Amino acid sequence: MSILISILIFIAVVFLILKFKGSKLGAEPSDNISRPDASEKPVAEKDNDKLIVVSNVNQDDIALALTRFCNMYNNERYAALPRLSEVYPGTFAVTFPYDIDFVTFCFAVNFMKYPVDIKWDAKVTAWTTANSGEDWVADTNVGKRIMLFVPEDDKEYDNVFFTTADNIGYKLDFAARKAKPPLGMPKMQFAESSVDLDSLKQLQFKDIE
Secondary structure, three states, rough: OOHHHHHHHHHHHHHHHHHHHHHHHHHOOOHHOOOOOOHHHHHHOOOOOOOEEEEOOOHHHHHHHHHHHHHHOOOOOOOOOOOEEEOOOOEEEEEEEOOOHHHHHHHHHHHHOOOOOOOOOOEEEEEEEEEOOOOOOHHHOOOEEEEOOOOOOOOOOEEEEEEEEEEEEEEOOOOEEEOOOOOOOOOOOOOOHHHHHHHHOOOOEEEOO
């Protein structure tokens, strides 16, 4: 009788262990999301100057953050294929060798500031040239260099600000899906990135999809 009880207790313990492990695996479904067929993945790199610089983070965390971003946007098509390079300890450059549309780029800037289930106090700044035909790009800003960021006093969590090279500031409201009229004063003065895109070609990198 005691042997039977021992066997039942053993089975119950194994069941609880398996149940616990299963619940842990299901706690982060965003880490196990499928991708489109590999044949749909772009193979030819496309010249562009989109750059996100993230400081005060470690490599494992930022690689995980980018993977989770891709999990959100690469379900039906490869909308974002970021390349991660370590500029120096604690500072990383995120580029997009196959390009990325401006709206998704803005979402990426916001996501790097507020990654899912990753606690960090990162400094995130991005740069690109505003191109014609892009959503959220006014005709008056086409061809201008712009600097994108989420201000330190942000309490809304669903926007990105940018400042043009001639120091005109804008707020991009994700909820409204549009850029609001120019701000009376930009949240930050424009400053060009100290990270040179050409210099990144000499560094080791990790492509994330």
